[in-house]
Amino acid sequence: MGRTLSKNKELVRIVPLGGVEEIGINCTVYETKDDLILVDLGLGFSEFDYYGIDYVVPDLSYVIRKVDKLRGIIFTHGHLDHIGGLQYFLEKLNFPKVYGSEFTLELIKVKLEDEHLLGPMLEKFTVVDENSSLVLGDFKVEFFRVNHSIPQSLGLYIRTDSTSIVHTGDFKFDNSPVNEPVGDYAKLAKIGEEGVDILLSDSTNSLKKGHPISESDVARGIEDVVERARGRVIIATFAGLVGRLYQIFETARKYHRKVAVAGYSMYQTLGIAQKIGYIKIQSDMIISIQDVKKYSPSKILVLTTGAQGEPEAGLSKMAFSDYKGFSISKNDTVIISAKTIAGNDRSVQLMIDKLMSLGAIVKQSEDLDLYTSGHGYQEDQKIMINLVKPKYFMPIHGYQYFLRAHGETAKSVGIPEGKIIIAKKGSVVEGNRYKGFRISKVFNCEPLMVSGSGVGDVLAPVLKEREQLASYGVVVVDLVINKERELLKDPFVFSKGFVFVKNNTSIIDTAQQIVQKTFIEKAKTIKDINELREVISQELAKYLYQETEREPVIITIINFI
Ligand SMILES: [Zn+2]
Ligand SMILES: [Zn+2]
Known part of the structure; x- marks a missing residue:
């Protein structure tokens, strides 16, 4: 009895870990005191001007810290911005249970298989459809059919004893879809009648008026x-x-x-x-x-x-x-x-x-009817709000600008300004049916960069170096010295991909002289060889910048004989 009472008043936390300041890396936490579920775990395509960064994925530290209460991950549909992050976190999330439509799960399996990661996950898949009902700890999850651009896309109706939530996933209302039924207006209306406390809705096309063509x-x-x-x-x-x-x-x-x-x-x-x-x-x-x-x-x-x-x-x-x-x-x-x-x-x-x-x-596609978007425009977004009739509204999936535009649309159909929540990555949105919702705090949650098979191991200095390499090339200094720290021959300086604006050989000659001079001056006083290398590189960098206004990566090698 006591449990029921406290559960009844419990605050629910909604925490977007991605997809609210960008297109992509969609990932949202729903959490009570005892239980946590994740909706989608997507990747983003790197929009940064960084070199060799293939993708970005959400920072899941928040979930990893609480992995003992993770009851599963629900995938709304099979697009990479919703499923593509899973493969990078399987172990850290203790090989979680995953839920999604048949098509969605098949796409996930193929991806995991490609990476040889399917084995430990084989028993973890549960297929759901629009008639399924899941109980994941405190969360009861039901589904509704939506139209998008990939089959078997589902929206979620998530309830706890204290709160009722609708999470749309990507959607549009297409009244003449091809090879699939029309999105489930009736079920959405019924959910709306039951009373929804907060709606999280797709903002991808919130700047566009009207409907996309069918x-x-x-x-x-x-x-x-x-x-x-x-x-x-x-x-x-x-x-x-x-x-x-x-x-x-x-x-x-x-x-x-x-x-x-x-x-x-x-x-x-x-x-x-x-x-x-x-x-x-x-x-x-x-x-x-x-x-x-x-x-x-x-x-x-x-x-x-x-x-x-x-x-x-x-x-x-x-x-x-x-x-x-x-x-x-x-x-x-x-x-x-x-x-x-x-x-x-x-x-x-x-x-x-x-x-x-x-x-x-x-x-x-621009000339003729050869393409349409899978994401609804403003009129679709209004239909969703009008059917669900939420007390609070939280736009997701898009840049902040898109979320704000979606907020304006919500206002135009009667959601009060004070009940529209524009969250950032790491915003902890907390509340329930009785107290309403607010952002109680925001933690730092920058996406992680994926380069090759590494996640989050590419740090700013590495990116800086890649940028330098790509823009200015590399200059290598090769020194041969003996134990007494005497130069055994003239320093050798050569470059790859470094463009000299003036006469090439005279710059190289001067570079060699500078290296030699710096070495002779510093070799006796600077005992640490790494520091010595560093000083030589810095002196050379200064000179090259003066002459060329370029900043190649400089590598100084000191060989002892
Ligand atoms: Zn999608
Ligand atoms: Zn999407």
Whole structure:
């Protein structure tokens, strides 16, 4: 009885560890005194100008400290910004239980398998769907279907004895989706009737008015282009836009084109989509890219990655005539079914120019109905708020600017300003049905950088060095000395990737003299060899900067003979 009473009044903590000051690294903690669950554990693509940083992942220290009360991780859907961080934390999180739809979990398994991490996790997966109900410690979790751009996306209805929460995940309301049911308005309305204390909702497109066009409009847009194409059709999109892949296969089937798939991630996703029965592909429908030339051009559709002009991806390689066994030719129609992400405009434009110069007809999503977003616009966001009718509103998934815009939208449909919570990474949002919600404190929670297989081991000095190397190259000083610390020959100075603005040899000569002079002056007084190396490097750096205004990485090697 006592337990029930105290649970009844208990404060619930909501802590975003990512996804509130950026697009990506979505990860939210829900916590009571005894229990903790995590919703999503995604990665972000590094937007930093850092060298060799592949991804960023959330800082999970907060959860790792409390790992004994972690009851599981629930994944809303299978996009990398929601699932991609898991593989880096399995051990630190004691190989947690994970929950998600069949498609989501299959994508996670494939990722873990690729990294040889699946073994200890095999027993940890539980498939859920919109009818499931989980009890994870104090948390009761139910699900509702949403439309997005990947199958089996789910929103969450999370309850404790003291609080009721809706967490949308990524969503839009598409009234004519392709190959999936319409999002569950009725269930959301019912949840709203039960009384929701706080709504956490997707802000990705909160700056956009209206609704995105429907997936069925895009299906028609793509079909129109394929129908009119005389030669081969090449379609570039993201492997994660699984709904789009389905539309493309349907179109290929209708127009009797064989499909050649170029791109590992695309293959992988298609394999899973087939496994769960989302896409049905007859074995004679897929051909290898090398076999394309055996068919008449009007019988071919090539599906590839690289819609952002990424140099290593399929379409770019084709554009720059660098794709083994396949080249673009006159009368090919290229469809780019993706939004150009800000910052990639130039590489996409260059790629399109190249494709056109090879004789291809290029159709980009901007011209025609060839792409739509998986995230709702302002009108979708209003529908969500109107159905759920929350007392408090907390926008998530987006930059602070996006969250604020979403807050304005919430205000326009009646959420009072004082009940809109704009959180940062590490904001501890605390409250319950009786007390309402507020940010009780904020702790430091900067994302960790992933470089190769290392997480968080790349620190600022290393990044500085990489930046220096890339910008200015390296200058190496080689000294040979004896035990008495006498130079046995002239210092040798050479460089890689360092650009001399003035006469090259005179700078090198002077550099050698400076090294020699510094060594002779300091070798007797500075006993520590590392310090001596450091002083020589610094003197040389000073000189090179004076002469060239450049800061190469300087490596001084002292050899004892
Ligand atoms: Zn998504
Ligand atoms: Zn997302």
